[in-house]
Amino acid sequence: MSVAIALTTIRPLERETLGDRVYGHLRELLMAGRLAPGDKLSLRGTAEVMGVSMMPVREAVSRLVADRALEVAPNRAVRVPIMTVSQFRELTTVRIEIEGFAAQRAATAASADDIARIATLESAFRALSLLVRPDLAEAVRLNKDLHFAIYEATGLPTLAEIIGALWLKAGPVLNLDLGANPDRLATGGAVRFHADALAAIRAGDGPAARAAIAADIRGAADFIIARGGLAAA
Amino acid sequence: MSVAIALTTIRPLERETLGDRVYGHLRELLMAGRLAPGDKLSLRGTAEVMGVSMMPVREAVSRLVADRALEVAPNRAVRVPIMTVSQFRELTTVRIEIEGFAAQRAATAASADDIARIATLESAFRALSLLVRPDLAEAVRLNKDLHFAIYEATGLPTLAEIIGALWLKAGPVLNLDLGANPDRLATGGAVRFHADALAAIRAGDGPAARAAIAADIRGAADFIIARGGLAAA
DNA sequence: AAACCATAACTGTGATCACAGATCACGGCA
DNA sequence: TGCCGTGATCTGTGATCACAGTTATGGTTT
Numbered sequence A, B: 001m002s003v004a005i006a007l008t009t010i011r012p013l014e015r016e017t018l019g020d021r022v023y024g025h026l027r028e029l030l031m032a033g034r035l036a037p038g039d040k041l042s043l044r045g046t047a048e049v050m051g052v053s054m055m056p057v058r059e060a061v062s063r064l065v066a067d068r069a070l071e072v073a074p075n076r077a078v079r080v081p082i083m084t085v086s087q088f089r090e091l092t093t094v095r096i097e098i099e100g101f102a103a104q105r106a107a108t109a110a111s112a113d114d115i116a117r118i119a120t121l122e123s124a125f126r127a128l129s130l131l132v133r134p135d136l137a138e139a140v141r142l143n144k145d146l147h148f149a150i151y152e153a154t155g156l157p158t159l160a161e162i163i164g165a166l167w168l169k170a171g172p173v174l175n176l177d178l179g180a181n182p183d184r185l186a187t188g189g190a191v192r193f194h195a196d197a198l199a200a201i202r203a204g205d206g207p208a209a210r211a212a213i214a215a216d217i218r219g220a221a222d223f224i225i226a227r228g229g230l231a232a233a
Numbered sequence C: 001a002a003a004c005c006a007t008a009a010c011t012g013t014g015a016t017c018a019c020a021g022a023t024c025a026c027g028g029c030a
Numbered sequence D: 001t002g003c004c005g006t007g008a009t010c011t012g013t014g015a016t017c018a019c020a021g022t023t024a025t026g027g028t029t030t
Helices: A002-010 A018-031 A043-050 A054-066 A085-109 A112-129 A136-152 A157-180 A190-203 A206-227 B002-010 B018-031 B043-050 B054-066 B085-109 B112-129 B136-152 B157-180 B190-203 B206-227
Strands: none
Touching: A018 A043, A018 A054, A018 A157, A043 A054, A054 B054, A085 A136, A085 A157, A085 A190, A085 A206, A085 B085, A085 B157, A112 A136, A112 A190, A136 A157, A136 A190, A136 A206, A157 A206, A157 B085, A157 B157, A190 A206, B018 B043, B018 B054, B018 B157, B043 B054, B085 B136, B085 B157, B085 B190, B085 B206, B112 B136, B112 B190, B136 B157, B136 B190, B136 B206, B157 B206, B190 B206
């Protein structure tokens, strides 16, 4: 009997369909920058790679297309959107406002547990960034976890989901670039801005938290725009 | 030759698939409150009603589920999510912040054409609201067009899309309630708040525009919460 | 007349087939 | 040798079939 209870307890309240699994996988690839802007991907090809039929891939891709994380070209080719400089500027503007608001709100709404989790991730990211040859994939993951630990501390899950959609669009540009310029981890101000954000949240200082996150976003965006790797239009 | 040029000019750059069409149709139904929270809808049933096979409906529904505008219950039933009071409060908080920011930005970024369009819609909404027996569906449409005329005047299409997703969630609650309480059109402050917003945008006063839109959102939300028709939890 | 159980009719999910159109490579022509 | 046309191949989209599970229904029994 106890075994049966344990099983029913473990079973997730919503079972995960194959489409959900494929969606999660593609989402991770996009956020981590493993898929570069312009990369094409075929439904049948990815279906074969993932060992499923075309249907779950179709469902996952249609979701990502709806969120503008992927696009279907008029040629009927699914690819990661190629972002122009002005589109990237617009996305950065929206991110600074929305993520800035989230940080501000987190400063006054975060629980002690939230702050502890944020502090742990900040410490881990800082330690990793100062290594001579840091694991970039791990750095990307820690950076994401740190940011979303802050955003989820707002108590506004809708807001965190919106920001997730924004990161899905920005991921290919941001993290692909990071692979080409690993120095940004150390020379960029991310470590300092994260520390500022943590201190502001600890102090309950909303405006300071907003400023720190805004500076973090702006710093990375300016670096990428300066590199000039984005499309012209 | 001139005929060929004319044809290539007329042809839409992105052809619309059946899935897109079904998505647009369901989206309108949700935003207009024609689908109430808790309403179930079957893939085969709606497919037959719309005269297509199940596939386009599947794609459209999967998109709406991804955006939390629909949900699939563990029973494998697709339905409009039933919103609790706390969820509605959270959604309202996010809307006030994001739509408020958009209004603020529109006040400084709107072009003369943008302002003219906003003024036209404001006038039409006001005229309709003051009728003794206004067409509710038309009022909902005008209200939506007016708000999005403001949001699109920001020059930030990403922001307008985010707000569209928020309206998709709020639509069933807001506009279904409006059908039950048509008086809200006249007694609620919508007409006044819209006029305030237009005046602020004309004056380039960002904070005032933000305050007007925030008051508009809060007014409708408070009215609905006071009615007590939402789920308890 | 009320309760209960079996069966039939639905549900979404996944796989497979069909089709129009675009891409690409290969072979023939200039 | 360079260019163009043409067929094979691959693309996403739509339809249909199969399946496991839930819901509703109708008949039987107490």
